[in-house]
Amino acid sequence: MNSSTLFGISTMAYILAMIIYITYLAFRNSQVGIAATTVTIAGFVSQTIAIVIRWTEHYAQWTMMSPESTFIVSVLRSAPLRNLFESLIFFVWCLILGYLIIELKYKTRSFGAFVTPIAGLALAFIDISGMSKEIEPLVPALQSNWLLAHVMMSFISYSTFALSFSTGLMYLILKTDKRTESSYIFWTVTSGIFIVVLFAMGLDYLSFGLAIKTPETLIKSYLFKASFLNKSVAVSIFSLLIAVAFIFMVWKYGHILKKIVGSFSISAEMLDEITYKSIAIGFPIFTLGGLIFGAIWADQAWGVYWSWDPKETWSLITWFVYAFFLHSRLLRGWRGKKVAIVAVMGFIAVIFTYLGVNLLLSGLHAYGSLE
Amino acid sequence: MEENKNKSIIDKIWNFFASITLAVVLFALIGLTSIVGTIVEQNVAPEKNLKLLAKFFGDSNAPAFYKILDSLGFMDMYHSWWFIGLLLLFAANLIICSLDRLPRIWKLAKEAIKPLTDEQFKNLGKKELVLKGKPDKVKETVGTAIKHAGFKFLEAKEATGYQFYSEKGNYTRLGVYITHLSILLILGGAIIGIIFGFKGYLNLPEGKTYSVAFAPGGFLSREEESEMEAIIERLQATEGNAKEAARQFGVDEKTLRTKMKRYGIWPLGFSIRCDNFLVDFYKGSNMPKEYRSWLTIIKGNKEVFKKSIVVNDPLTYNDVTFYQSSFGMVPNAHGEFIMKITPKSGAPETRQMHRDDKFIIPGTDLQGTLKDFSPALSFDANNRPFTFAEQMNNPAVFLEFSEKGKTKYSGWIMKRYPQTWGLPDGHTVEFVDYWGVEYTGLQVRKDPGVWVVYLGCMVMAVGLYITFFMSHKKIWVRLLEEKNSTRIIVALTANKNRTALEAKTDKMMALLSKSDGGGKQ
Ligand code: HEM
Numbered sequence: 073m074n075s076s077t078l079f080g081i082s083t084m085a086y087i088l089a090m091i092i093y094i095t096y097l098a099f100r101n102s103q104v105g106i107a108a109t110t111v112t113i114a115g116f117v118s119q120t121i122a123i124v125i126r127w128t129e130h131y132a133q134w135t136m137m138s139p140e141s142t143f144i145v146s147v148l149r150s151a152p153l154r155n156l157f158e159s160l161i162f163f164v165w166c167l168i169l170g171y172l173i174i175e176l177k178y179k180t181r182s183f184g185a186f187v188t189p190i191a192g193l194a195l196a197f198i199d200i201s202g203m204s205k206e207i208e209p210l211v212p213a214l215q216s217n218w219l220l221a222h223v224m225m226s227f228i229s230y231s232t233f234a235l236s237f238s239t240g241l242m243y244l245i246l247k248t249d250k251r252t253e254s255s256y257i258f259w260t261v262t263s264g265i266f267i268v269v270l271f272a273m274g275l276d277y278l279s280f281g282l283a284i285k286t287p288e289t290l291i292k293s294y295l296f297k298a299s300f301l302n303k304s305v306a307v308s309i310f311s312l313l314i315a316v317a318f319i320f321m322v323w324k325y326g327h328i329l330k331k332i333v334g335s336f337s338i339s340a341e342m343l344d345e346i347t348y349k350s351i352a353i354g355f356p357i358f359t360l361g362g363l364i365f366g367a368i369w370a371d372q373a374w375g376v377y378w379s380w381d382p383k384e385t386w387s388l389i390t391w392f393v394y395a396f397f398l399h400s401r402l403l404r405g406w407r408g409k410k411v412a413i414v415a416v417m418g419f420i421a422v423i424f425t426y427l428g429v430n431l432l433l434s435g436l437h438a439y440g441s442l443e
Numbered sequence: 444m445e446e447n448k449n450k451s452i453i454d455k456i457w458n459f460f461a462s463i464t465l466a467v468v469l470f471a472l473i474g475l476t477s478i479v480g481t482i483v484e485q486n487v488a489p490e491k492n493l494k495l496l497a498k499f500f501g502d503s504n505a506p507a508f509y510k511i512l513d514s515l516g517f518m519d520m521y522h523s524w525w526f527i528g529l530l531l532l533f534a535a536n537l538i539i540c541s542l543d544r545l546p547r548i549w550k551l552a553k554e555a556i557k558p559l560t561d562e563q564f565k566n567l568g569k570k571e572l573v574l575k576g577k578p579d580k581v582k583e584t585v586g587t588a589i590k591h592a593g594f595k596f597l598e599a600k601e602a603t604g605y606q607f608y609s610e611k612g613n614y615t616r617l618g619v620y621i622t623h624l625s626i627l628l629i630l631g632g633a634i635i636g637i638i639f640g641f642k643g644y645l646n647l648p649e650g651k652t653y654s655v656a657f658a659p660g661g662f663l664s665r666e667e668e669s670e671m672e673a674i675i676e677r678l679q680a681t682e683g684n685a686k687e688a689a690r691q692f693g694v695d696e697k698t699l700r701t702k703m704k705r706y707g708i709w710p711l712g713f714s715i716r717c718d719n720f721l722v723d724f725y726k727g728s729n730m731p732k733e734y735r736s737w738l739t740i741i742k743g744n745k746e747v748f749k750k751s752i753v754v755n756d757p758l759t760y761n762d763v764t765f766y767q768s769s770f771g772m773v774p775n776a777h778g779e780f781i782m783k784i785t786p787k788s789g790a791p792e793t794r795q796m797h798r799d800d801k802f803i804i805p806g807t808d809l810q811g812t813l814k815d816f817s818p819a820l821s822f823d824a825n826n827r828p829f830t831f832a833e834q835m836n837n838p839a840v841f842l843e844f845s846e847k848g849k850t851k852y853s854g855w856i857m858k859r860y861p862q863t864w865g866l867p868d869g870h871t872v873e874f875v876d877y878w879g880v881e882y883t884g885l886q887v888r889k890d891p892g893v894w895v896v897y898l899g900c901m902v903m904a905v906g907l908y909i910t911f912f913m914s915h916k917k918i919w920v921r922l923l924e925e926k927n928s929t930r931i932i933v934a935l936t937a938n939k940n941r942t943a944l945e946a947k948t949d950k951m952m953a954l955l956s957k958s959d960g961g962g963k964q
Binding site: 138208209211212213215353355359367368371372373375376377378380382388389392393395399402403429 | 473481726730731755897903904
């Protein structure tokens with residue numbers, strides 16, 4: 073079996089797991105729960121094997137094109153972390169690993185329904201955006217161990233931030249009651265937009281297929297063209313209305329979700345604790361790997377450790393949001409909901425750092441388009 | 444009265460800067476304003492941002508918006524007075540906030556642990572266990588178990604038994620301050636770099652020697668340009684020694700340095716020569732794998748240092764670092780073709796030649812002529828040669844061979860295709876390089892602050908590790924005498940990660956009860 077078949081299997085498994093976890097959330101049948109975990113583990117195993125296979129594929133190519141390299145250099149340079157596609161795969165792998173650890177440690181499956189959608193979303197995004205899955209040789213600037221450490225640690229921290237995002241969101245769902253409450257509006261609108269965007273991208277995918285090649289063409293001629301940015305004004309207005317109506321529905325009926333989450337044996341305190349702990353692990357890793365190692369790499373490659381290009385600046389913004397999180401817990405009256413909102417916003421900043429900068433803003437080292 | 448009022452103002456300022464609220468506000472402000480700088484492109488030609496603004500506000504309004512944003516410094520936002528002001532405010536906040544809290548934290552860290560009173564034992568969460576035997580008998584076992592769990596302890600004799608008490612990681616409370624200090628170090632290092640550093644470039648042709656580097660400069664008039672060239676020439680002659688150059692010009696050094704600054708000329712204080720530049724390609728493809736420059740540092744007319752550099756592996760001499768950043772062809776340059784000729788039976792010989800030069804294959808009558816050159820030759824599907832790029836991707840020479848005045852054969856010899864090197868008679872001619880026509884683009888930097896920044900990074904790693912993965916733990920173990928047995932009561936606190944300490948204590952208790960043959964809880 074080759075790596076793309078196995079990646080396909082893991083994508084299917086995570087999406088299936090998402091459905092089973094949600095079913096489990098609704099019916100609380102322990103057999104369903106076991107099935108969800110089993111499917112997740114199966115997806116994880118097949119993804120792990122796929123990553124190893126891809127690594128050996130890179131290795132074979134590297135040793136063929138660059139036969140004079142030593143074994144260790146060849147292995148390092150072949151690490152499957154060199155483009156958008158591979159780094160998203162690695163992110164999902166870390167996220168699922170982190171989730172499985174939490175499931176084991178806290179002996180609860182209820183987070184599954186909130187974590188697997190992120191995994192499914194990321195993997196679906198790979199297919200929808202049609203990003204390159206080719207194995208290409210490494211350009212000179214990318215041949216750096218600092219870069220490898222930088223990318224790897226960034227994605228480990230991103231996955232811990234994704235976990236805190238899920239638990240933060242669950243905390244908000246559990247803790248808000250009134251529709252007029254700002255925390256309630258925040259979580260319903262945020263999740264509403266999330267689902268709408270996902271759905272709109274699905275529509276793009278269905279109507280255009282895999283016609284595009286690069287993220288740039290995706291954003292220019294593809295994204296939301298089936299809905300909000302459709303040539304026909306009627307269609308675009310109609311989709312906007314539908315989106316607003318949908319978000320309104322989420323806002324209106326959000327308390328149903330609260331009932332479901334509330335019927336579980338997870339306490340708000342536990343959610344708060346996991347949110348904090350994930351960030352407490354992710355923050356140092358992100359600081360060291362994401363910011364410091366990235367700066368060292370830039371220093372070695374270009375002679376500037378910090379150049380305020382959009383990618384760097386967005387990493388810094390993300391870092392500030394999480395510093396905000398850590399310090400706002402020290403403010404009087406800032407425990408609980410407000411802090412959870414900051415945790416949710418932190419991950420939104422992560423998504424923007426990672427995808428928004430590549431897709432919307434161009435920069436000196438927009439990942440994957442390096443000279 | 445007067446003094447009191449003064450003090451309260453100072454107090455107010457102090458409290459303002461010591462507050463976490465300010466810190467959180469600054470986090471938000473710096474974060475939000477930074478976003479603007481990633482949307483408005485920084486340091487680019489006005490047209491680019493005008494176009495961007497036109498998209499949001501329409502063509503007619505864009506210039507007005509541009510003017511407003513420009514006057515507020517948004518076109519070079521991260522160097523604008525208000526952004527730097529925010530960073531300084533942030534630093535002041537950090538310093539004063541830390542100073543404000545340090546004494547209290549220091550006291551908490553220094554304060555020696557004391558035995559707990561009955562009252563305190565009641566209030567702290569605790570675990571209990573009963574062991575057989577009197578306190579004097581089990582004392583030893585309990586002590587060993589505590590030591591085993593990694594705590595050195597003190598003991599106090601009490602009316603009904605003993606109390607052991609211990610703490611670990613007092614100074615980990617300072618981890619936060621180490622983290623905060625590191626941020627100041629990084630900011631300080633960045634400031635040192637901005638004030639005392641230099642960032643520029645040097646396009647160095649193969650075979651040429653330079654003693655200056657250049658900063659990107661503005662527009663110059665004709666006279667200025669010729670003055671600039673004169674200064675460069677003089678600095679070249681003095682190995683980048685500004686003092687000596689000033690003496691030769693007959694001006695004082697300060698005047699010369701002001702001019703140099705104006706023209707973006709930066710003296711290296713030594714000379715650097717590019718011996719060669721080569722692009723290496725992945726085998727069987729046109730993807731570049733490596734850009735390599737062979738550089739030599741010259742000081743006092745002596746070669747003092749040699750290194751070949753690639754991207755990610757620069758050369759540093761005298762605190763000046765040279766990075767491989769680009770390359771290109773020197774316009775109108777006439778280089779040398781370097782060919783390695785190996786006769787069918789004989790030793791290889793390396794020759795340098797120019798276009799239309801003739802050469803003899805050693806030991807034969809065969810005469811070659813170098814007729815033509817292409818920077819990037821390849822074969823198309825029909826095996827016909829074609830030039831595919833302007834850069835030297837696969838340089839090739841066209842050679843014509845004759846014997847006794849009669850043309851025998853001719854063809855292209857390509858640098859990267861060994862299959863083209865062989866001649867029909869069994870001799871080989873390898874095209875080694877077309878030398879002296881490319882330049883290597885070097886980024887030149889001197890940054891005395893970079894080590895402070897790196898030190899700050901290391902301190903930050905240590906600080907964060909202490910802050911998030913270590914804690915100040917205290918445990919108290921009381922041995923209470925009961926009828927023929929001892930009740931063990933354990934109380935504990937930790938400023939972080941209490942669950943880990945509890946797990947450790949549970950393990951210790953389990954061990955104790957096992958050694959006792961299964962005591963009851
Ligand atoms: C980006 C810059 C900053 C970083 C990375 C940073 C980092 C940290 C970290 C990691 C903690 C520990 C939080 C925890 O244990 O959950 C902390 C605590 C703290 N920070 Fe910062 N900090 C920064 C800026 C500031 C500033 C500007 C202030 C000024 C008021 C400040 C004041 C504090 C205080 C008072 C604490 C709590 C100390 C304690 O628990 O004793 N920090 N900081």
